Amino acid sequence: MEHILMKLPYGYDALEPMISQETLHYHYDKHHAGYVAKLNTLIKETVFESKTLEEIIKGADGAIFNNASQVFNHDFFWKSLSNKSTNQSTYLTSKIDEKFGSLEGFKKEFIDSAIGLFGSGWVWLCLDEENQLTIVTTSNANTPLTTKLKPLMVCDVWEHAYYLDYQNLRADYLENFWKLVNWDFVSSNLENAS
Ligand code: MN
Numbered sequence: 545m546e547h548i549l550m551k552l553p554y555g556y557d558a559l560e561p562m563i564s565q566e567t568l569h570y571h572y573d574k575h576h577a578g579y580v581a582k583l584n585t586l587i588k589e590t591v592f593e594s595k596t597l598e599e600i601i602k603g604a605d606g607a608i609f610n611n612a613s614q615v616f617n618h619d620f621f622w623k624s625l626s627n628k629s630t631n632q633s634t635y636l637t638s639k640i641d642e643k644f645g646s647l648e649g650f651k652k653e654f655i656d657s658a659i660g661l662f663g664s665g666w667v668w669l670c671l672d673e674e675n676q677l678t679i680v681t682t683s684n685a686n687t688p689l690t691t692k693l694k695p696l697m698v699c700d701v702w703e704h705a706y707y708l709d710y711q712n713l714r715a716d717y718l719e720n721f722w723k724l725v726n727w728d729f730v731s732s733n734l735e736n737a738s
Contacts, residue, residue, distance in 0.1 A: 547597060547612075549580045550619050558627035562720040567708045575704050576618040583611040601689050610685040617666055617687055617698065624697040626726035633731035635738075643677040650677075654699075655718045657681050664702040669730065670695050671737040694737035697730045 552572055556565045583600075586608050587593045592600045600612040632640070637647075644650035650669075657679050658667040665683040670693035672678045677696075680688060688695045699721050706717035 545594060545596075547580050547583050547615060549577050550622065552622055554625075554627050559625060559724055562709075562723050563625075563706075564709050567706070570708065571700075571704060572618075572622070576615070579611045579614040579618065583608070583615055586611060598689065601687065613685040613687045613689070616689060617685065617700070620695060620698050621666075621700045623729050624699070624726055625724040626729070627724070628726075630725070630727040630729070631731070632727045633735065636727070636731045636734050639677050639734065651722060654679055655715065658699060658701050658718050659715055661701055667699050667701055668693075668695050669697045671734060675738060694733070696733040696737065697725065 552568075556568045556572075559568060587595075587600070590608070592604055592608055592612075595603065597612055597616055600608060601616060604612060640647055640650045644653055654667060654669065658681070661667060661681040661683070663683060665681055665686070667679065667681050668688055670678050670680055670688050673692050678693065680693065682688065699718065701714060701718075706714065710717045
C-alpha cells in the first residue's frame with residue numbers, strides 16, 4: 545500500500561520561536577517526506593508492499609526498516625508537540641512522581657539521556673511491562689516499536705531537528721522542547737497503554 549505523509553497538526557510557524565519555520569520546512573518537507581517517498585519506492589514488488597507501517601517495522605531490516613521506522617518516529621514526534629496549552633492527566637502526573645520524584649526530576653533525566661546519546665537518534669518516554677515509566681534512547685532509525693515498550697512521547701535529537709536554530713547546542717533545544725510538549729497526547733497514550 546502507498547504510505548502517506550501525515551498532515552502536520554499545526555502550521556509551519558506554530559512552534560516558533562522554539563522551532564523555526566525554516567527548520568519545520570526542512571524537517572517535515574524534506575526529511576520526513578523523503579522517508580515516506582523512499583519507503584514507497586523500496587517496498588515496490590517486495591513482500592512488504594501490502595503490509596502496514598507497523599508490520600514493516602517489525603518484519604524488515606536494512607533500508608526498508610530504516611525508512612519505515614523513520615516515518616513512524618516522525619509521525620510520533622509531530623504528535624508529541626503542540627502550540628496549544630495542554631495538560632497532564634492526574635494519572636500521568638502520579639506516574640511521573642512515582643518514577644522520577646517530580647516533573648523536574650523527569651525533565652532532568654530525559655535531558656541527560658538526550659545529551660548522553662552519541663550521534664543521531666531519539667529519546668522516548670515509554671511504559672514498560674511492569675507498568676512503569678522508563679526513559680530510553682534509540683540510535684539512528686531505531687524505535688521502541690520493536691520491543692515490549694510502549695512509546696508515550698518522543699524527542700527527535702537528530703541534528704536536522706535543531707541545527708538551524710541551535711547549531712551544536714542540543715541542551716538548549718531540549719530546554720525549549722518542554723514548552724512544546726503535547727501533554728494531552730502523552731496522557732492519552734498512557735491511558736491506552738496501561
Ligand atoms: Mn527528524
